[in-house]
Amino acid sequence: MPEGHSLRRLADELDATFAGSAVRTSSPQGRFAGSAALLDGTRLLRADAAGKHLLVDFEGDRLLHVHLGLYGTFLVHRPPVTPPVGQVRLRLVSEDAWADLRGPTACELYTPEQKVELLARLGPDPLRPDADPLRAWERIRRSRTPVGALLMDQSVIAGIGNVYRAEILFRHGLHPLRPGLAVRRGQFLALWVDLAELMADGVRVGRIETVRPEHLHLVGPGERPAYVYRRAGEPCRLCGRTVLTEELVGRNLYWCPRCQPAYRGRA
Template identity: 45%
Template sequence: MPEGHTIHRAARDHRKVLAGQVLGVSSPQGRFAEGAKRIDGLLCTGVEAYGKHLIYHFEQGLSLHIHLGLFGKLRKSKLPLSEPKGAVRVRLVGPGHVIDINGPNTCEVLDEPELLTLTARIGPDVLRADADRDRAYHRISKSKAPIGRLIMDQSVMAGIGNIYRTEILWRLAIHPFTPGRELNRGDFDRLWEDAVALLEIGVWRNSIITTELVPKGRGRLTERVNIFGKKVCPKCKGNVECREIANRKVYLCEACQPAV
Protein backbone atom coordinates (compact mmCIF):
# COMPACT_ATOMS: atom_id res chain seq x y z
CA MET A 1 0.00 0.00 0.00
CA PRO A 2 1.42 3.43 -0.90
CA GLU A 3 2.61 5.47 2.08
CA GLY A 4 1.62 9.09 2.56
CA HIS A 5 4.46 10.62 0.57
CA THR A 6 3.27 8.85 -2.59
CA ILE A 7 -0.24 10.26 -2.28
CA HIS A 8 1.00 13.77 -1.53
CA ARG A 9 3.35 13.56 -4.51
CA ALA A 10 0.43 12.50 -6.71
CA ALA A 11 -1.76 15.30 -5.37
CA ARG A 12 0.96 17.85 -6.13
CA ASP A 13 1.58 16.53 -9.64
CA HIS A 14 -2.08 16.13 -10.53
CA ARG A 15 -2.93 19.59 -9.17
CA LYS A 16 -0.50 21.13 -11.64
CA VAL A 17 -2.21 19.61 -14.68
CA LEU A 18 -5.86 19.37 -13.60
CA ALA A 19 -6.73 22.23 -11.20
CA GLY A 20 -8.58 25.07 -12.90
CA GLN A 21 -9.51 22.88 -15.86
CA VAL A 22 -12.78 21.40 -17.06
CA LEU A 23 -12.26 17.63 -17.08
CA GLY A 24 -13.64 14.78 -19.07
CA VAL A 25 -14.34 11.96 -16.64
CA SER A 26 -15.13 8.40 -17.70
CA SER A 27 -14.90 4.83 -16.50
CA PRO A 28 -13.32 2.72 -19.26
CA GLN A 29 -13.81 -0.37 -17.12
CA GLY A 30 -17.45 0.52 -16.59
CA ARG A 31 -17.63 -0.07 -12.82
CA PHE A 32 -17.64 3.65 -12.03
CA ALA A 33 -19.86 4.84 -14.88
CA GLU A 34 -22.52 6.47 -12.68
CA GLY A 35 -19.98 8.26 -10.51
CA ALA A 36 -18.02 9.47 -13.53
CA LYS A 37 -21.20 10.88 -15.06
CA ARG A 38 -21.78 13.08 -11.98
CA ILE A 39 -18.48 14.95 -12.40
CA ASP A 40 -17.89 14.69 -16.16
CA GLY A 41 -17.56 18.15 -17.70
CA LEU A 42 -17.12 19.94 -14.36
CA LEU A 43 -14.33 22.32 -13.34
CA CYS A 44 -11.67 20.73 -11.15
CA THR A 45 -11.00 23.25 -8.40
CA GLY A 46 -8.14 21.48 -6.65
CA VAL A 47 -6.44 18.23 -5.67
CA GLU A 48 -5.23 17.40 -2.17
CA ALA A 49 -4.18 14.52 0.04
CA TYR A 50 -5.32 13.51 3.50
CA GLY A 51 -2.92 10.80 4.61
CA LYS A 52 -3.46 7.96 2.15
CA HIS A 53 -6.63 9.48 0.69
CA LEU A 54 -6.54 11.42 -2.59
CA ILE A 55 -9.26 14.02 -3.13
CA TYR A 56 -10.10 15.72 -6.46
CA HIS A 57 -12.37 18.71 -5.83
CA PHE A 58 -14.95 19.81 -8.39
CA GLU A 59 -17.44 22.63 -8.67
CA GLN A 60 -20.97 22.11 -7.34
CA GLY A 61 -19.48 20.90 -4.05
CA LEU A 62 -18.53 17.47 -5.37
CA SER A 63 -15.29 15.56 -4.79
CA LEU A 64 -13.79 12.37 -6.16
CA HIS A 65 -12.37 10.30 -3.30
CA ILE A 66 -9.67 7.74 -4.11
CA HIS A 67 -7.99 5.31 -1.72
CA LEU A 68 -5.63 3.04 -3.63
CA GLY A 69 -5.44 0.26 -1.05
CA LEU A 70 -3.02 -2.58 -1.73
CA PHE A 71 -3.45 -2.87 -5.48
CA GLY A 72 -4.51 0.53 -6.81
CA LYS A 73 -2.32 2.34 -9.33
CA LEU A 74 -2.11 5.88 -10.70
CA ARG A 75 -0.84 6.66 -14.17
CA LYS A 76 -0.28 10.17 -15.57
CA SER A 77 0.44 10.67 -19.27
CA LYS A 78 0.31 13.42 -21.87
CA LEU A 79 -2.29 13.67 -24.60
CA PRO A 80 -3.15 12.37 -27.15
CA LEU A 81 -5.17 9.65 -25.47
CA SER A 82 -4.04 6.08 -25.74
CA GLU A 83 -5.98 2.92 -25.09
CA PRO A 84 -6.50 2.24 -21.37
CA LYS A 85 -3.96 -0.15 -19.87
CA GLY A 86 -5.67 -2.76 -17.77
CA ALA A 87 -8.97 -2.22 -15.96
CA VAL A 88 -9.08 1.57 -15.61
CA ARG A 89 -11.75 2.41 -13.04
CA VAL A 90 -11.72 6.14 -13.72
CA ARG A 91 -10.06 8.34 -16.34
CA LEU A 92 -9.60 12.09 -15.82
CA VAL A 93 -8.81 14.03 -18.99
CA GLY A 94 -7.61 17.62 -18.97
CA PRO A 95 -6.41 19.86 -21.81
CA GLY A 96 -2.93 18.34 -21.85
CA HIS A 97 -2.84 15.27 -19.61
CA VAL A 98 -4.77 12.19 -18.62
CA ILE A 99 -4.86 10.48 -15.23
CA ASP A 100 -5.83 6.81 -15.19
CA ILE A 101 -6.68 5.10 -11.90
CA ASN A 102 -6.63 1.31 -11.81
CA GLY A 103 -7.94 -0.95 -9.05
CA PRO A 104 -8.48 1.49 -6.18
CA ASN A 105 -9.89 0.14 -2.95
CA THR A 106 -12.24 3.16 -2.82
CA CYS A 107 -13.52 5.24 -5.72
CA GLU A 108 -16.53 7.41 -4.98
CA VAL A 109 -18.07 10.83 -5.50
CA LEU A 110 -18.80 12.71 -2.28
CA ASP A 111 -20.84 15.82 -1.59
CA GLU A 112 -19.64 18.37 0.95
CA PRO A 113 -21.16 16.78 4.09
CA GLU A 114 -19.84 13.36 3.05
CA LEU A 115 -16.36 14.78 2.50
CA LEU A 116 -16.41 16.42 5.94
CA THR A 117 -17.39 13.10 7.49
CA LEU A 118 -14.48 11.40 5.73
CA THR A 119 -11.83 13.95 6.70
CA ALA A 120 -13.07 14.07 10.31
CA ARG A 121 -12.24 10.41 10.81
CA ILE A 122 -8.72 10.73 9.37
CA GLY A 123 -6.02 11.52 11.90
CA PRO A 124 -3.70 14.53 11.62
CA ASP A 125 -1.62 14.18 8.46
CA VAL A 126 2.05 14.86 9.15
CA LEU A 127 2.48 16.41 5.70
CA ARG A 128 -0.39 18.88 5.93
CA ALA A 129 0.24 22.42 7.16
CA ASP A 130 -3.08 22.34 9.03
CA ALA A 131 -2.29 19.14 10.95
CA ASP A 132 -3.06 19.27 14.67
CA ARG A 133 -0.26 17.32 16.34
CA ASP A 134 -1.83 17.93 19.76
CA ARG A 135 -4.80 15.86 18.66
CA ALA A 136 -2.50 12.96 17.77
CA TYR A 137 -0.59 13.19 21.03
CA HIS A 138 -3.82 13.28 23.03
CA ARG A 139 -4.88 9.95 21.49
CA ILE A 140 -1.44 8.37 21.93
CA SER A 141 -0.90 9.58 25.50
CA LYS A 142 -4.10 7.88 26.69
CA SER A 143 -3.57 4.54 24.94
CA LYS A 144 -2.17 1.25 26.22
CA ALA A 145 -1.59 0.13 22.61
CA PRO A 146 2.02 -0.09 21.39
CA ILE A 147 3.36 3.02 19.71
CA GLY A 148 4.24 0.89 16.69
CA ARG A 149 0.55 0.23 16.21
CA LEU A 150 -0.68 3.72 17.02
CA ILE A 151 1.40 5.59 14.47
CA MET A 152 0.17 3.19 11.77
CA ASP A 153 -3.45 3.82 12.78
CA GLN A 154 -4.64 6.32 10.18
CA SER A 155 -7.24 7.69 12.60
CA VAL A 156 -4.43 8.63 15.02
CA MET A 157 -1.69 9.84 12.66
CA ALA A 158 -2.20 9.81 8.92
CA GLY A 159 0.36 9.03 6.25
CA ILE A 160 2.80 6.74 8.04
CA GLY A 161 3.07 3.24 6.62
CA ASN A 162 4.99 0.13 7.55
CA ILE A 163 8.43 1.16 6.33
CA TYR A 164 8.34 4.65 7.81
CA ARG A 165 7.01 3.21 11.08
CA THR A 166 10.01 0.92 11.46
CA GLU A 167 12.54 3.51 10.37
CA ILE A 168 11.28 6.41 12.50
CA LEU A 169 11.17 4.35 15.69
CA TRP A 170 14.67 3.00 15.08
CA ARG A 171 16.07 6.47 14.35
CA LEU A 172 14.62 7.74 17.65
CA ALA A 173 15.58 4.64 19.68
CA ILE A 174 11.95 3.95 20.57
CA HIS A 175 10.91 0.33 21.06
CA PRO A 176 7.83 -0.32 18.87
CA PHE A 177 6.06 -2.18 21.69
CA THR A 178 6.27 0.79 24.07
CA PRO A 179 2.73 1.65 25.22
CA GLY A 180 1.62 4.95 23.76
CA ARG A 181 0.88 6.41 27.19
CA GLU A 182 4.52 5.89 28.19
CA LEU A 183 5.79 8.12 25.39
CA ASN A 184 6.54 11.56 26.82
CA ARG A 185 5.71 14.76 24.96
CA GLY A 186 9.29 15.46 24.01
CA ASP A 187 9.70 12.04 22.38
CA PHE A 188 6.38 12.43 20.61
CA ASP A 189 7.40 15.81 19.21
CA ARG A 190 10.66 14.35 17.94
CA LEU A 191 8.73 11.46 16.37
CA TRP A 192 6.33 13.87 14.66
CA GLU A 193 9.14 16.09 13.38
CA ASP A 194 11.13 13.13 12.07
CA ALA A 195 8.04 11.85 10.28
CA VAL A 196 7.53 15.24 8.65
CA ALA A 197 11.17 15.46 7.57
CA LEU A 198 11.31 11.93 6.14
CA LEU A 199 7.99 12.08 4.30
CA GLU A 200 8.93 15.47 2.82
CA ILE A 201 12.08 13.84 1.45
CA GLY A 202 9.85 11.07 0.09
CA VAL A 203 7.69 13.59 -1.76
CA TRP A 204 10.77 15.38 -3.12
CA ARG A 205 12.66 12.26 -4.23
CA ASN A 206 9.62 10.08 -5.00
CA SER A 207 11.11 7.30 -2.89
CA ILE A 208 11.48 6.26 0.74
CA ILE A 209 14.88 7.49 1.97
CA THR A 210 15.53 7.31 5.71
CA THR A 211 19.31 7.19 5.86
CA GLU A 212 21.20 10.29 6.93
CA LEU A 213 22.83 10.81 3.55
CA VAL A 214 20.30 12.19 1.06
CA PRO A 215 21.93 12.38 -2.37
CA LYS A 216 21.88 15.70 -4.16
CA GLY A 217 20.25 16.30 -7.50
CA ARG A 218 16.88 15.53 -8.95
CA GLY A 219 15.12 12.40 -10.03
CA ARG A 220 13.81 9.31 -8.35
CA LEU A 221 16.16 7.17 -6.28
CA THR A 222 15.84 3.60 -5.19
CA GLU A 223 14.63 3.02 -1.65
CA ARG A 224 17.29 3.63 1.04
CA VAL A 225 16.50 2.43 4.55
CA ASN A 226 18.35 1.52 7.74
CA ILE A 227 16.79 -1.64 9.16
CA PHE A 228 13.52 -2.40 7.35
CA GLY A 229 13.96 -5.82 5.75
CA LYS A 230 17.57 -5.97 6.96
CA LYS A 231 19.33 -8.51 9.17
CA VAL A 232 22.08 -6.34 10.70
CA CYS A 233 21.69 -3.01 12.46
CA PRO A 234 23.94 -0.39 10.81
CA LYS A 235 24.49 1.36 14.15
CA CYS A 236 25.51 -1.42 16.56
CA LYS A 237 26.04 -4.28 14.05
CA GLY A 238 23.70 -6.43 16.13
CA ASN A 239 20.85 -8.56 14.85
CA VAL A 240 17.68 -6.97 13.55
CA GLU A 241 14.55 -8.77 14.73
CA CYS A 242 11.35 -9.13 12.75
CA ARG A 243 8.15 -9.26 14.81
CA GLU A 244 4.49 -8.49 14.21
CA ILE A 245 2.13 -5.76 15.36
CA ALA A 246 -1.48 -6.07 14.18
CA ASN A 247 -0.43 -8.65 11.58
CA ARG A 248 2.18 -6.36 10.01
CA LYS A 249 5.92 -6.92 10.14
CA VAL A 250 7.97 -4.53 12.22
CA TYR A 251 11.77 -4.61 12.37
CA LEU A 252 13.71 -3.54 15.44
CA CYS A 253 17.09 -3.65 17.10
CA GLU A 254 16.70 -4.56 20.78
CA ALA A 255 20.12 -3.04 21.57
CA CYS A 256 19.42 0.33 19.97
CA GLN A 257 15.71 0.38 20.88
CA PRO A 258 15.63 -0.94 24.46
CA ALA A 259 12.25 -1.73 25.95
CA VAL A 260 11.11 0.74 28.60
Protein backbone atom coordinates (compact mmCIF):
# COMPACT_ATOMS: atom_id res chain seq x y z
CA MET A 1 0.00 0.00 0.00
CA PRO A 2 1.41 3.45 -0.85
CA GLU A 3 2.69 5.28 2.19
CA GLY A 4 2.07 8.91 3.04
CA HIS A 5 4.91 10.33 0.96
CA SER A 6 3.39 8.80 -2.20
CA LEU A 7 0.00 10.43 -1.56
CA ARG A 8 1.61 13.79 -0.83
CA ARG A 9 3.62 13.55 -4.04
CA LEU A 10 0.48 12.61 -6.00
CA ALA A 11 -1.49 15.49 -4.48
CA ASP A 12 1.27 17.93 -5.36
CA GLU A 13 1.36 16.64 -8.94
CA LEU A 14 -2.42 16.87 -9.37
CA ASP A 15 -2.43 20.34 -7.84
CA ALA A 16 0.36 21.60 -10.08
CA THR A 17 -1.27 20.07 -13.17
CA PHE A 18 -5.00 20.76 -12.75
CA ALA A 19 -5.58 23.41 -10.07
CA GLY A 20 -7.51 26.36 -11.48
CA SER A 21 -8.59 24.49 -14.62
CA ALA A 22 -12.03 23.34 -15.67
CA VAL A 23 -11.78 19.57 -16.08
CA ARG A 24 -13.85 16.98 -17.86
CA THR A 25 -14.56 14.07 -15.58
CA SER A 26 -15.85 10.64 -16.55
CA SER A 27 -15.93 7.08 -15.28
CA PRO A 28 -15.09 4.76 -18.20
CA GLN A 29 -15.60 1.79 -15.89
CA GLY A 30 -19.01 3.12 -14.89
CA ARG A 31 -18.72 2.66 -11.11
CA PHE A 32 -18.29 6.41 -10.48
CA ALA A 33 -20.42 7.66 -13.37
CA GLY A 34 -23.08 9.53 -11.39
CA SER A 35 -20.57 11.43 -9.26
CA ALA A 36 -18.28 12.09 -12.23
CA ALA A 37 -21.21 13.73 -14.02
CA LEU A 38 -21.63 16.14 -11.09
CA LEU A 39 -17.98 17.18 -11.35
CA ASP A 40 -17.83 17.33 -15.14
CA GLY A 41 -16.88 20.76 -16.45
CA THR A 42 -16.21 22.31 -13.03
CA ARG A 43 -12.95 23.85 -11.87
CA LEU A 44 -10.55 21.80 -9.79
CA LEU A 45 -9.51 24.12 -6.98
CA ARG A 46 -6.78 22.20 -5.18
CA ALA A 47 -5.48 18.74 -4.34
CA ASP A 48 -4.26 17.81 -0.88
CA ALA A 49 -3.32 14.71 1.09
CA ALA A 50 -3.83 13.64 4.69
CA GLY A 51 -1.99 10.46 5.57
CA LYS A 52 -2.95 7.89 2.95
CA HIS A 53 -6.02 9.84 1.80
CA LEU A 54 -6.19 12.06 -1.30
CA LEU A 55 -8.58 15.02 -1.12
CA VAL A 56 -9.39 17.02 -4.26
CA ASP A 57 -11.55 20.14 -3.97
CA PHE A 58 -13.82 21.21 -6.83
CA GLU A 59 -15.94 24.33 -7.07
CA GLY A 60 -19.45 24.04 -5.72
CA ASP A 61 -18.30 22.60 -2.36
CA ARG A 62 -17.69 19.20 -3.96
CA LEU A 63 -14.78 17.14 -2.72
CA LEU A 64 -13.29 13.99 -4.23
CA HIS A 65 -11.96 11.52 -1.65
CA VAL A 66 -9.63 8.75 -2.85
CA HIS A 67 -7.89 5.97 -0.95
CA LEU A 68 -5.66 3.94 -3.24
CA GLY A 69 -5.50 0.88 -1.00
CA LEU A 70 -3.21 -1.95 -2.08
CA TYR A 71 -3.72 -1.81 -5.82
CA GLY A 72 -4.84 1.70 -6.75
CA THR A 73 -2.96 4.00 -9.12
CA PHE A 74 -3.62 7.58 -10.22
CA LEU A 75 -1.32 8.50 -13.09
CA VAL A 76 -1.00 11.87 -14.83
CA HIS A 77 -0.31 12.02 -18.57
CA ARG A 78 0.23 14.66 -21.24
CA PRO A 79 -1.73 14.86 -24.50
CA PRO A 80 -2.76 13.25 -26.68
CA VAL A 81 -5.53 11.60 -24.68
CA THR A 82 -5.71 7.89 -25.44
CA PRO A 83 -8.70 5.51 -25.10
CA PRO A 84 -9.14 4.00 -21.61
CA VAL A 85 -7.27 0.78 -20.94
CA GLY A 86 -8.50 -1.55 -18.19
CA GLN A 87 -10.83 -0.61 -15.37
CA VAL A 88 -10.56 3.19 -15.20
CA ARG A 89 -12.66 4.37 -12.25
CA LEU A 90 -12.14 8.08 -12.93
CA ARG A 91 -10.62 10.10 -15.75
CA LEU A 92 -9.71 13.78 -15.47
CA VAL A 93 -9.04 15.75 -18.66
CA SER A 94 -7.94 19.38 -19.05
CA GLU A 95 -6.48 21.23 -22.01
CA ASP A 96 -2.95 20.38 -20.92
CA ALA A 97 -3.13 16.97 -19.22
CA TRP A 98 -5.21 13.97 -18.29
CA ALA A 99 -5.15 11.42 -15.46
CA ASP A 100 -6.62 7.97 -14.90
CA LEU A 101 -7.53 6.44 -11.54
CA ARG A 102 -7.56 2.63 -11.40
CA GLY A 103 -8.28 0.13 -8.64
CA PRO A 104 -8.79 2.39 -5.60
CA THR A 105 -10.25 1.13 -2.37
CA ALA A 106 -12.33 4.31 -2.18
CA CYS A 107 -13.41 6.89 -4.77
CA GLU A 108 -16.32 8.99 -3.57
CA LEU A 109 -17.71 12.48 -3.24
CA TYR A 110 -17.45 14.03 0.20
CA THR A 111 -19.21 16.99 1.73
CA PRO A 112 -17.13 19.55 3.64
CA GLU A 113 -18.50 18.02 6.85
CA GLN A 114 -17.27 14.56 5.87
CA LYS A 115 -13.80 15.99 5.24
CA VAL A 116 -13.78 17.50 8.73
CA GLU A 117 -14.83 14.14 10.19
CA LEU A 118 -12.10 12.30 8.27
CA LEU A 119 -9.37 14.67 9.44
CA ALA A 120 -10.62 14.36 13.02
CA ARG A 121 -10.29 10.57 12.85
CA LEU A 122 -6.72 10.70 11.58
CA GLY A 123 -3.64 11.25 13.68
CA PRO A 124 -1.18 14.02 12.79
CA ASP A 125 0.51 13.64 9.39
CA PRO A 126 4.26 14.39 9.58
CA LEU A 127 4.05 15.92 6.09
CA ARG A 128 1.39 18.49 6.95
CA PRO A 129 2.53 21.87 8.30
CA ASP A 130 -0.34 21.90 10.81
CA ALA A 131 0.62 18.54 12.33
CA ASP A 132 0.95 18.44 16.12
CA PRO A 133 3.20 15.56 17.23
CA LEU A 134 1.99 15.92 20.82
CA ARG A 135 -1.42 14.61 19.72
CA ALA A 136 0.29 11.35 18.78
CA TRP A 137 2.45 11.38 21.89
CA GLU A 138 -0.61 11.62 24.16
CA ARG A 139 -1.98 8.43 22.57
CA ILE A 140 1.34 6.59 22.71
CA ARG A 141 2.36 7.44 26.27
CA ARG A 142 -0.88 6.07 27.71
CA SER A 143 -0.93 2.82 25.75
CA ARG A 144 0.37 -0.65 26.56
CA THR A 145 0.08 -1.51 22.86
CA PRO A 146 3.46 -2.19 21.19
CA VAL A 147 4.92 0.89 19.57
CA GLY A 148 5.23 -1.10 16.34
CA ALA A 149 1.44 -1.37 16.22
CA LEU A 150 0.82 2.21 17.33
CA LEU A 151 2.94 3.62 14.50
CA MET A 152 0.77 1.77 11.97
CA ASP A 153 -2.47 2.99 13.55
CA GLN A 154 -3.64 5.82 11.29
CA SER A 155 -5.57 7.38 14.17
CA VAL A 156 -2.25 7.80 16.02
CA ILE A 157 0.01 8.95 13.15
CA ALA A 158 -1.33 9.27 9.62
CA GLY A 159 0.72 8.12 6.65
CA ILE A 160 3.15 5.57 8.11
CA GLY A 161 3.27 2.17 6.43
CA ASN A 162 5.30 -0.96 7.04
CA VAL A 163 8.53 0.33 5.50
CA TYR A 164 8.74 3.57 7.45
CA ARG A 165 7.61 1.76 10.61
CA ALA A 166 10.42 -0.82 10.45
CA GLU A 167 13.12 1.61 9.43
CA ILE A 168 12.33 4.47 11.84
CA LEU A 169 12.28 2.09 14.81
CA PHE A 170 15.67 0.73 13.79
CA ARG A 171 17.13 4.21 13.34
CA HIS A 172 16.10 5.04 16.92
CA GLY A 173 17.00 1.72 18.53
CA LEU A 174 13.45 0.92 19.61
CA HIS A 175 12.19 -2.64 19.72
CA PRO A 176 8.84 -2.84 17.86
CA LEU A 177 7.20 -4.72 20.74
CA ARG A 178 8.14 -2.09 23.32
CA PRO A 179 4.92 -0.82 24.97
CA GLY A 180 3.96 2.70 23.99
CA LEU A 181 3.98 3.83 27.63
CA ALA A 182 7.63 2.77 27.86
CA VAL A 183 8.69 5.18 25.10
CA ARG A 184 10.11 8.38 26.54
CA ARG A 185 8.88 11.76 25.34
CA GLY A 186 12.30 12.74 24.05
CA GLN A 187 12.62 9.45 22.17
CA PHE A 188 9.28 9.98 20.46
CA LEU A 189 9.91 13.61 19.52
CA ALA A 190 13.31 12.70 18.03
CA LEU A 191 11.62 9.89 16.09
CA TRP A 192 8.94 12.31 14.82
CA VAL A 193 11.47 14.87 13.57
CA ASP A 194 13.46 12.15 11.82
CA LEU A 195 10.31 10.65 10.33
CA ALA A 196 9.12 14.02 9.00
CA GLU A 197 12.49 14.55 7.32
CA LEU A 198 12.57 11.05 5.82
CA MET A 199 9.04 11.37 4.46
CA ALA A 200 9.78 14.82 3.02
CA ASP A 201 12.79 13.29 1.26
CA GLY A 202 10.46 10.57 -0.03
CA VAL A 203 8.18 13.22 -1.54
CA ARG A 204 11.15 14.93 -3.16
CA VAL A 205 12.81 11.85 -4.72
CA GLY A 206 9.73 9.67 -5.19
CA ARG A 207 10.96 6.69 -3.15
CA ILE A 208 11.68 5.67 0.42
CA GLU A 209 15.31 6.22 1.44
CA THR A 210 16.15 5.37 5.05
CA VAL A 211 19.82 4.34 5.10
CA ARG A 212 22.02 7.12 6.42
CA PRO A 213 24.69 8.40 4.00
CA GLU A 214 27.50 7.05 6.18
CA HIS A 215 26.04 3.54 5.89
CA LEU A 216 25.31 3.44 2.16
CA HIS A 217 28.60 1.65 1.52
CA LEU A 218 27.16 -1.30 3.49
CA VAL A 219 24.41 -1.79 0.87
CA GLY A 220 25.59 -4.08 -1.88
CA PRO A 221 24.77 -3.69 -5.59
CA GLY A 222 21.20 -4.76 -6.27
CA GLU A 223 20.32 -4.96 -2.56
CA ARG A 224 17.25 -3.28 -1.06
CA PRO A 225 18.50 -0.01 0.50
CA ALA A 226 17.03 -0.66 3.93
CA TYR A 227 18.34 -1.48 7.39
CA VAL A 228 15.87 -4.21 8.34
CA TYR A 229 12.74 -4.06 6.16
CA ARG A 230 12.27 -7.41 4.38
CA ARG A 231 15.74 -8.52 5.51
CA ALA A 232 14.64 -11.29 7.88
CA GLY A 233 17.37 -13.93 8.25
CA GLU A 234 20.05 -11.61 6.89
CA PRO A 235 22.81 -10.00 8.96
CA CYS A 236 22.21 -6.55 10.40
CA ARG A 237 24.17 -4.03 8.39
CA LEU A 238 25.58 -2.44 11.55
CA CYS A 239 26.21 -5.25 14.04
CA GLY A 240 25.97 -8.50 12.09
CA ARG A 241 23.22 -10.10 14.18
CA THR A 242 20.44 -11.87 12.29
CA VAL A 243 17.44 -9.66 11.49
CA LEU A 244 14.27 -11.11 13.01
CA THR A 245 10.63 -10.99 11.93
CA GLU A 246 7.28 -11.54 13.59
CA GLU A 247 3.69 -10.81 12.61
CA LEU A 248 1.85 -8.06 14.46
CA VAL A 249 -1.66 -6.89 13.59
CA GLY A 250 -1.50 -8.71 10.27
CA ARG A 251 1.81 -7.20 9.12
CA ASN A 252 5.40 -8.39 9.43
CA LEU A 253 7.73 -6.65 11.85
CA TYR A 254 11.47 -6.55 11.16
CA TRP A 255 14.12 -5.70 13.74
CA CYS A 256 17.68 -6.34 14.89
CA PRO A 257 17.81 -7.94 18.37
CA ARG A 258 21.09 -6.17 19.24
CA CYS A 259 20.49 -2.71 17.80
CA GLN A 260 16.88 -2.76 19.05
CA PRO A 261 17.05 -4.59 22.39
CA ALA A 262 13.89 -5.97 23.93
CA TYR A 263 12.29 -3.83 26.63
CA ARG A 264 12.64 -5.53 30.03
CA GLY A 265 10.73 -3.07 32.15
CA ARG A 266 11.80 -1.81 35.54
CA ALA A 267 13.09 -4.24 38.13
